[in-house]
Amino acid sequence: MNTLLLIEQILNGLQFGVMLFLMAAGLTLIFGVMGLINLAHGSLYMIGAFAAAAVAGWTGNFFLALIASLVAAAIVGALVELTIIRRLYARDHLEQVLATFALILIFSEATRWIFGSFPLFLNVPEVLKGSITLPGGIQYSLYRLTIIGIGLAVAVGLFLLISKTRVGMRIRAGENDREMIAALGVDISVLYTMVFALGAALAGLSGALVGAIQSVEVGMGEPVLILAFVVIVIGGIGSIKGAFAGAILVGLTDTLGRTMLPLVFGSFMEASAATTVGSALASMLIYILMAGVLLFKPTGLFGAT
Amino acid sequence: MISTKAKLTLKALGTVTAVALAMASPTLADGHGGKVKVGLITTLTGGGAGLGVDIRDGFMLAIGQSGNENIEVVIEDDQRKPDVAVQLADKMIQSEKVDIMTGIVWSNLAMAVAPATTAQGKFYISANAGPAQLAGKGCHENYFNVAWQNDNLHEAAGAYATQAGYKNSFILAPNYPAGKDALTGYKRMFEGTPSGELYTKLGQTDYAAEIAQIRASDADSVYFFLPGGMGISFLKQYADSGIDLPVVGPAFSFDQGILQAVGEAALGVKNTSQWNKDLDNAANKAFVETFQAEFGRLPSLYASQGFDTANLILSAMAKADVKDADAFRAALKEADFESVRGDFKFGNNHHPIQNIYVREVIKEGDVYTNKIISTGLTAHQDVYAAECKM
Numbered sequence A: 001m002n003t004l005l006l007i008e009q010i011l012n013g014l015q016f017g018v019m020l021f022l023m024a025a026g027l028t029l030i031f032g033v034m035g036l037i038n039l040a041h042g043s044l045y046m047i048g049a050f051a052a053a054a055v056a057g058w059t060g061n062f063f064l065a066l067i068a069s070l071v072a073a074a075i076v077g078a079l080v081e082l083t084i085i086r087r088l089y090a091r092d093h094l095e096q097v098l099a100t101f102a103l104i105l106i107f108s109e110a111t112r113w114i115f116g117s118f119p120l121f122l123n124v125p126e127v128l129k130g131s132i133t134l135p136g137g138i139q140y141s142l143y144r145l146t147i148i149g150i151g152l153a154v155a156v157g158l159f160l161l162i163s164k165t166r167v168g169m170r171i172r173a174g175e176n177d178r179e180m181i182a183a184l185g186v187d188i189s190v191l192y193t194m195v196f197a198l199g200a201a202l203a204g205l206s207g208a209l210v211g212a213i214q215s216v217e218v219g220m221g222e223p224v225l226i227l228a229f230v231v232i233v234i235g236g237i238g239s240i241k242g243a244f245a246g247a248i249l250v251g252l253t254d255t256l257g258r259t260m261l262p263l264v265f266g267s268f269m270e271a272s273a274a275t276t277v278g279s280a281l282a283s284m285l286i287y288i289l290m291a292g293v294l295l296f297k298p299t300g301l302f303g304a305t
Numbered sequence B: 001m002i003s004t005k006a007k008l009t010l011k012a013l014g015t016v017t018a019v020a021l022a023m024a025s026p027t028l029a030d031g032h033g034g035k036v037k038v039g040l041i042t043t044l045t046g047g048g049a050g051l052g053v054d055i056r057d058g059f060m061l062a063i064g065q066s067g068n069e070n071i072e073v074v075i076e077d078d079q080r081k082p083d084v085a086v087q088l089a090d091k092m093i094q095s096e097k098v099d100i101m102t103g104i105v106w107s108n109l110a111m112a113v114a115p116a117t118t119a120q121g122k123f124y125i126s127a128n129a130g131p132a133q134l135a136g137k138g139c140h141e142n143y144f145n146v147a148w149q150n151d152n153l154h155e156a157a158g159a160y161a162t163q164a165g166y167k168n169s170f171i172l173a174p175n176y177p178a179g180k181d182a183l184t185g186y187k188r189m190f191e192g193t194p195s196g197e198l199y200t201k202l203g204q205t206d207y208a209a210e211i212a213q214i215r216a217s218d219a220d221s222v223y224f225f226l227p228g229g230m231g232i233s234f235l236k237q238y239a240d241s242g243i244d245l246p247v248v249g250p251a252f253s254f255d256q257g258i259l260q261a262v263g264e265a266a267l268g269v270k271n272t273s274q275w276n277k278d279l280d281n282a283a284n285k286a287f288v289e290t291f292q293a294e295f296g297r298l299p300s301l302y303a304s305q306g307f308d309t310a311n312l313i314l315s316a317m318a319k320a321d322v323k324d325a326d327a328f329r330a331a332l333k334e335a336d337f338e339s340v341r342g343d344f345k346f347g348n349n350h351h352p353i354q355n356i357y358v359r360e361v362i363k364e365g366d367v368y369t370n371k372i373i374s375t376g377l378t379a380h381q382d383v384y385a386a387e388c389k390m
Helices: A003-034 A041-059 A062-083 A093-115 A142-164 A166-176 A178-183 A188-211 A221-235 A240-266 A271-296 B017-023 B049-066 B082-094 B107-119 B151-163 B177-189 B208-216 B229-241 B256-266 B282-295 B301-317 B325-334 B383-387
Strands: A131-134 A138-141 B006-008 B036-042 B071-077 B100-102 B123-126 B143-145 B169-174 B196-200 B221-224 B247-250 B270-273 B352-364 B367-380
Touching (some): A003 A041, A003 A142, A003 A166, A003 A240, A003 B208, A062 A188, A138 A142, A142 A166, A166 A178, A166 A188, A178 A188, A188 A221, A221 A240, B049 B071, B049 B256, B049 B282, B082 B107, B123 B325, B151 B177, B151 B221, B151 B270, B169 B177, B169 B208, B196 B208, B221 B229, B256 B301, B256 B352, B256 B367, B282 B301
Parallel strands (some): B169 B221, B247 B270
Antiparallel strands (some): A131 A138, B352 B367
């Protein structure tokens, strides 16, 4: 494998990583602040993608579509929090898992009723089509580069929001001591709705960004949800910093594993057997990574001990 | 993801009987009086639901057109999960007491259900999946495949690539039984040497890593088998990558259901299929017309396979009682129905012997669709038939 290809694959891993971060950030915030396991996070990702596809089909403008995805997912997130999720905070995790799993089913079927069983069309906007040449002669997709940029911007924004603003202070306080912050006169239920809507909006944005280069279909959120859970377990549940580190780690491991492992096995095995063994092992790699991290740091890389 | 339980009776779809009469399917007079219960398990929700919905709609269209009241169809949704499919199959055989099972889209699910069904003395008639294991040594007298053996369309694609002068295709498919059959089939008929060969994860949606490898290789063409949403993702990302190597694929990556979602990225791509909507025969014309009238969309090859499967069952019902397994099996084997793909018969292993065509993706008005440009393989039979002791 030459250096150019390696750098391109690292960029691919990075892009996959920041995408996962947008999902995992919401998931980990919701768990950290409210102590809620939200399996329906993947549905919010799907809602973002469908909203974007619908608005893009209607107006032809991709940037309006992105905004629509944020707004739609945030509104649905806030509504779900107000009507259903709110009743789950005091329950144990098993009941939360059951209820949010039911939400997945409801959202999937509702989306199928509205949009049908066939995938929708959502394409990369004209201005971001094609590839550009990076220093060193690497050809890379402009759209994927944009995704990396947006993801990093969101990461910085979230970091500033949490560490520098009053809302962020309340979120951190909420993570540490729920009763005390309520006793100090902060309306904790408004804070919860806000955090949930913020997480939902990030998932929706991620769905819309990815929808343009993948297929927008019912059930697209669940595979990503599983990866997002792996990310927050590796990073340490409740930590935004951990979600970022975990996402990049998982993105790079998965992408590089997929390309390198068949080559590694190919050096001492027959080609087609190497492909089979290599790709089988590559799909296990991130779970092996997760097991390894948990072995040495049971609370995850940045988890509170 | 909800397990939709829907028992559809004939009347639900019995709207187009006039056409059925014109097509004169041989089921009008059921002299045997035997009722047949069919269990149709397919993917109706979640990823890949479009494929299952098409099979179901094609199947029920044929049943509705026949006006035959002696057939009852129980429909269940497998959610593309092998464990769910196995549970549903057990329930259908043991408590619903179905005579025939059909409908499964995916080969890994079919491998979990079909052998268990035939082992319990029931018929399994595949409307899609045709894994190599069930065509060769593992063939069974009660297993029929109306669609194809998995390798078939890929063999035709390999033959086409050779004919088009490609010397070193880059080939990729998902890591599951049908994916392996796909690359094996392509290589069997491709006279060049693949410059690279990749197995991807089933359900994978990001192909950046694979596309980078294609770019770095010295391939002169790309062959891929990625059914459903996987194909949409790959094609969009491939089109965006700026690589302009010609692409060849089986019909699964360019079927009617997904072409609209891929858009112009698919235009001009050559793909291989045993069926297309422009095949010139009376049964096909009536099928395309009535399907469009009933469902408001063009049929895909999956719909055509569902339609043929139902007509095969109906044709056998007209000749024999399903309780007399030997007679019913013989009636199925005759395949005495008007297939929408034209000439059709079963080989010794109960898999089709049929023509496979090369199609090109075109745009008709606002709709992306396929047209046949040549015949890839004539009266083609799968290679595993020789290993089958039937």
